[in-house]
Amino acid sequence: MKKKMFLGIALGVSVLLAGCGSTASNTGDAAGSTAESSGAEQEEAVYPKGTVTFYMNGNPQYRQQYFETWLEEHRDIAPEVEVEFVQVESNADAREKVTMTSLAGAVEDLPDAVFLDRLNLMELAQGGLLLDETGFLTPYIDKMVDGAVTEGKVEDKIYGLPDSVRPQLLMYNQEIFDKYGVDPEQMTTMEGYIEAGRQLKEKSGGEVYLSWIGSNDMTWKCWGRRGLMPQANAKIWDEEGNVIIGTDEGTKLALGALDTMYSEGLLMRVEMYDPAMYDAVNSQKIATFNIGAYWDEFMRQNCQVTAGQWRIMSAPVFEKVGKAGAPVSSYMCLVNKGEDTVYQGLIEQMWYDYTFDAESRIAWTKSMEEQNAPYSNPISLEMLEDDFWKEPSDYYGGQSFREWEAKTLENGADNMIVTPQDAEGDLIISTEIEKYVAGEQTMEEAIANMDANLKAKIGTAQITK
Amino acid sequence: MRKNLKKYRAPYLFILPFFLLFFVFQLIPVLWTVYISFTEWRGIGTPEFVGVRNYQKLWIDEMFWESFFNTIIYWIFGLVLIMAFALLIAVLLNSSLLKGRAFFKTATFLPNICAAIAMGLIFRMLFDENMGLINEVLAIFSVEKVPWLSGMEYSKIPVILLIVWRNTPWYTMIILSGLLNISNDYFEAATVDGANVFQKFVYITIPSIRAILFFCSVTLTVEMWKVFNESYILPGPGTSNTSLFQYMYESGFNVFNMGYASAIGVFLMAVLTIISLIQFMAKRKQGEL
Numbered sequence: 001m002k003k004k005m006f007l008g009i010a011l012g013v014s015v016l017l018a019g020c021g022s023t024a025s026n027t028g029d030a031a032g033s034t035a036e037s038s039g040a041e042q043e044e045a046v047y048p049k050g051t052v053t054f055y056m057n058g059n060p061q062y063r064q065q066y067f068e069t070w071l072e073e074h075r076d077i078a079p080e081v082e083v084e085f086v087q088v089e090s091n092a093d094a095r096e097k098v099t100m101t102s103l104a105g106a107v108e109d110l111p112d113a114v115f116l117d118r119l120n121l122m123e124l125a126q127g128g129l130l131l132d133e134t135g136f137l138t139p140y141i142d143k144m145v146d147g148a149v150t151e152g153k154v155e156d157k158i159y160g161l162p163d164s165v166r167p168q169l170l171m172y173n174q175e176i177f178d179k180y181g182v183d184p185e186q187m188t189t190m191e192g193y194i195e196a197g198r199q200l201k202e203k204s205g206g207e208v209y210l211s212w213i214g215s216n217d218m219t220w221k222c223w224g225r226r227g228l229m230p231q232a233n234a235k236i237w238d239e240e241g242n243v244i245i246g247t248d249e250g251t252k253l254a255l256g257a258l259d260t261m262y263s264e265g266l267l268m269r270v271e272m273y274d275p276a277m278y279d280a281v282n283s284q285k286i287a288t289f290n291i292g293a294y295w296d297e298f299m300r301q302n303c304q305v306t307a308g309q310w311r312i313m314s315a316p317v318f319e320k321v322g323k324a325g326a327p328v329s330s331y332m333c334l335v336n337k338g339e340d341t342v343y344q345g346l347i348e349q350m351w352y353d354y355t356f357d358a359e360s361r362i363a364w365t366k367s368m369e370e371q372n373a374p375y376s377n378p379i380s381l382e383m384l385e386d387d388f389w390k391e392p393s394d395y396y397g398g399q400s401f402r403e404w405e406a407k408t409l410e411n412g413a414d415n416m417i418v419t420p421q422d423a424e425g426d427l428i429i430s431t432e433i434e435k436y437v438a439g440e441q442t443m444e445e446a447i448a449n450m451d452a453n454l455k456a457k458i459g460t461a462q463i464t465k
Numbered sequence: 466m467r468k469n470l471k472k473y474r475a476p477y478l479f480i481l482p483f484f485l486l487f488f489v490f491q492l493i494p495v496l497w498t499v500y501i502s503f504t505e506w507r508g509i510g511t512p513e514f515v516g517v518r519n520y521q522k523l524w525i526d527e528m529f530w531e532s533f534f535n536t537i538i539y540w541i542f543g544l545v546l547i548m549a550f551a552l553l554i555a556v557l558l559n560s561s562l563l564k565g566r567a568f569f570k571t572a573t574f575l576p577n578i579c580a581a582i583a584m585g586l587i588f589r590m591l592f593d594e595n596m597g598l599i600n601e602v603l604a605i606f607s608v609e610k611v612p613w614l615s616g617m618e619y620s621k622i623p624v625i626l627l628i629v630w631r632n633t634p635w636y637t638m639i640i641l642s643g644l645l646n647i648s649n650d651y652f653e654a655a656t657v658d659g660a661n662v663f664q665k666f667v668y669i670t671i672p673s674i675r676a677i678l679f680f681c682s683v684t685l686t687v688e689m690w691k692v693f694n695e696s697y698i699l700p701g702p703g704t705s706n707t708s709l710f711q712y713m714y715e716s717g718f719n720v721f722n723m724g725y726a727s728a729i730g731v732f733l734m735a736v737l738t739i740i741s742l743i744q745f746m747a748k749r750k751q752g753e754l
Contacts, residue, residue: 096718099508123721127509215615215702269594269615276595420507424720431528431703438617438702456525 045345049080052343054332055094055114059297060085062373066364070350073360078346086111092423095120098335102129112343113334115163118151118418121331122464125159126420131334131341134158136348143356144379145409151418152331154464160331161351164376166293167408168227168315168325174397175309176287180204184313190231190257193290193316197266200287209268210261211288212280215437218272220430222291228254230326230413232318236425236454237417241461245429246451253318255433259443269437278302290315292328293405297374300395308397312404314411323413356380362388377405419461428453495734502727512724519728528704529729532712535696538621539628539708540689546629547685548678551636556670558637559644570641577634585627585698589614592623592699620701627695632688636681643677644670683744690737709733 056063064085071078088094094114101109116124124130134157141149145165152160170187177184177196180203186192197210213219228234234250237243245251261267268286270277280286282305289295299310315324332351334344353360361378365388368375378384390403419425432446432453441449470477502519504512523529554573558566576584591598592613600610613619651669660668671678692708700706707715713733717726 092719092721095721096508099721103508123507123509127507129509216700269612271615274593275590276593279596424722427528427715427720434702435617435705438612438615438705440617440702453527457522 045077047078047081047343047346050342051082051084052113052347053084053086053111055086055088055097055111057088057090057094057115059374060087062368062371062375065367066354066360067350069364070353070360074349077349081343081346091115091117091120095124098124098129099127102127107337108340110335110337110340112337112341113332113347116160116331116333118329118415119420119422121152121160121333122154122418123420124333125154125157126464129336130159131336131344132157132159133161133334133348137161140352140356143381145381145384145406147327147412148329148379151329151415152333156465160333161348162355162379163330163332163351165327165329165379165409166376167327167405167412168231168290168292169404169408170288170290170313170315171295171299171310172288172313173284173286173306173309174311175306176200176208176284180208184311187288187313187316190228190316190318193288194257194260194264194266197261197287198264201264201266206265207285208287209280209285210266211268211290212270212272212277212286213258213262213267213437214271215269215434216271217426217430217434219437220426220433222272223258224254224429224433225416225426226292226328227290227315227325228257230416231315231321231323232257233321233323233413235416236422236429237419237461237463239463241419241463243451243454243458243461245454246448250321251447253320255443255447257318259436262437273298282306290325292325293376293408294328294374296395296401300372307395310396311399312396312401312408314408317411321413322411324408324411325413326415327409327412356383358383358386362386377402417463419463421458421461424458425454425461428457498727498730501724502731504724506723507721508723515724519725520732522725523728523732528707529709529712531704532707532709535621535705535707536690536692536709539625539692539696540686542625543628543632543689543692544682544685546625547632547636548681550629550633551640551681552678554633554637555640555644556666558641570638573637574634576630577632579631581631581694582698584631585695588623588627589699614699614701614706617702617705620699620705624695624699624701624706627699628689628692631695632685636685639681640674640677643674647673679744679748683741686740686744687737690733690740 052067054060054063054067064083067083067085071081071083088097094116098110098114101107114124121130137149137158144162148162148165149158149160152158152162170193172184172187174184176182177200180200182196182199182203184196187196193210200208200210213223229251232250232254234245234254235248236245236251268280270280270286277286281299281303284306289299300307317324332347334341334347355361355378358380361383365375367373377389383389384406388402389406390400392398393401395401396404429450432441432449435441436443436446501512503514503516505515505518506512557563558569558573563569592600594600594610594612594615597613599613603609603611611619613623647670651673652665655665655669691710693710693714696706696708696711704712709729710733713726713729716722716729720726
């Protein structure tokens with residue numbers, strides 16, 4: 001009796017194991033075939049039941065809407081696949097979660113894809129946690145805006161599918177300029193920009209500020225790393241990774257301009273994203289933002305009182321350099337889950353349609369507009385030709401924000417070199433700028449301290465191509 | 466040894482779960498942290514041994530020292546203010562003159578159950594330089610805007626206030642439990658002897674709850690050295706408000722310098738051990754341990 005029972009249990013277990021084995025092998029086949037193939041072949045693959053998980057910061061719920069609709073329309077290849085977007089606090093937070101999950105060995109808990117910037121992409125790619133997408137992406141490079149893949153490359157391999165490339169631009173409140181009779185056209189150069197600030201201050205009796213400055217890390221992020229520093233061709237590191245920020249002429253030009261604006265009282269001290277900032281905008285105390293295009297969504301959501309008053313132009317250039325700010329790129333990176341990498345082909349298809357399928361992209365963008373939700377311009381050159389991307393925006397008084405977003409990419413400066421030490425470098429630099437904003441030191445002292453602390457704490461940065 | 470194990474098998478088995486958990490979740494991570502502090506590691510790949518480089522870096526790192534001194538300030542102010550307020554409120558709650566004690570006990574405890582981050586956001590709005598309520602009130606008295614969180618001079622005040630506001634209730638309850646255990650006979654005898662309220666407080670109340678006050682001061686010291694939420698949600702310029710615990714977190718999970726963060730962790734551990742030893746030695750000297 002006991003023998004029979006044992007045989008029965010053994011048979012049952014072996015049948016179960018065989019079943020599991022067959023599921024695993026099917027899964028592997030689907031993943032393998034789609035990963036190796038492309039185009040029409042990919043569409044033939046049927047993906048196993050499961051959830052495709054993305055990590056994304058900002059407002060991922062809106063992107064989820066695109067992919068959910070996409071999956072509904074592609075049930076032939078993914079009949080039982082769901083999509084889940086997990087909101088993360090920042091790119092560094094996404095990297096932390098991926099790193100820690102991988103370190104814990106919980107590969108099955110890793111997301112299938114994660115949205116990253118250059119710094120965090122580079123670190124995860126070098127750690128072997130991202131999939132090489134060079135083969136898949138290479139045929140499409142010419143179809144995308146200039147430099148779309150540049151920041152997704154590490155040692156000549158592409159680890160990020162470009163998601164957005166957004167320029168630095170100048171938003172200004174036309175009504176304020178009209179009210180005080182200040183010509184916004186002079187703001188094509190940084191020198192003219194500062195002059196416009198002086199005129200606004202004088203004519204408004206100090207009521208109106210040219211722009212903002214804060215005592216947290218947003219000042220360095222918005223004014224420094226993405227704004228004035230690339231505009232002035234400034235450098236933190238030289239080609240060998242040595243610290244040069246203390247002697248670099250570009251740094252003096254960039255941070256000198258910030259110093260001029262702040263010391264002359266042209267910048268209102270208020271923290272980015274704080275209610276006080278929106279309050280100042282709504283009460284017409286802040287006249288301009290020299291900032292990334294992403295700021296549009298925050299303005300539309302929080303500053304409806306000034307709807308129709310804002311206009312867009314290219315970010316002002318330093319006469320000596322002649323370049324506007326550096327574009328900010330974001331990448332959708334596929335996570336290397338080893339044998340658990342099941343949906344690579346599916347995500348590549350999703351990315352392809354999001355990037356190149358005009359119909360679905362326009363439909364989604366219209367839906368975003370209805371919800372007053374964030375969206376960015378496409379990176380497909382062909383899609384950008386469509387008149388839809390030149391339609392006027394009510395918020396910008398009939399000017400087309402989408403058209404200007406594309407236009408302002410044209411004279412963009414190169415991004416600063418990003419090294420694995422930049423997270424620490426940014427912390428050091430930002431700390432000194434914050435102390436400057438708090439009135440604890442002069443800008444000259446701040447730059448000297450940045451130089452000394454970078455040398456003492458980091459020494460030489462590792463330059464990754 | 467084996468004989469003892471056999472003899473005391475049951476008690477050993479009862480305490481085994483604690484030691485297993487302690488071994489897996491505390492001792493091994495501590496030893497691992499000490500090891501990592503001698504390496505350079507970004508959380509991915511193999512840690513590279515660098516000797517005492519991370520500890521040398523601590524020595525020259527201004528941000529680390531600023532965070533260290535900030536933590537000392539939080540510790541001193543936290544310890545003094547929380548203990549003082551907790552004792553005062555506990556005595557008031559224990560007063561026989563108080564009507565509706567249950568309501569006041571609940572109301573007193575409320576700040577402790579509020580989410581630190583949510584309260585931090587409210588404090589941030591209150592202390593906002595441009596539109597905060599505090600500055601609005603000051604403006605009524607013709608006081609100029611105070612850069613509470615955007616200047617370095619005052620930036621720690623909101624953090625200390627939030628720490629005190631959130632932690633006082635917990636220690637109030639602990640002290641109150643001690644007060645409830647003091648026999649009423651002492652107070653009656655003292656009344657007969659003509660002692661006033663203050664004398665009763667100094668000569669009966671305080672000595673009776675000395676052990677509880679010591680316990681509170683030790684746990685509060687550890688808590689204050691681990692301050693994170695309050696300083697994280699109410700940042701000042703640079704590292705003017707950063708606590709050591711927060712700096713360790715930022716070095717580890719924002720900068721991904723795990724070796725350096727571990728060195729800060731080891732330093733923090735050493736400081737807490739020394740402070741706790743001093744507290745215990747002082748108590749032993751007083752013959753109370």
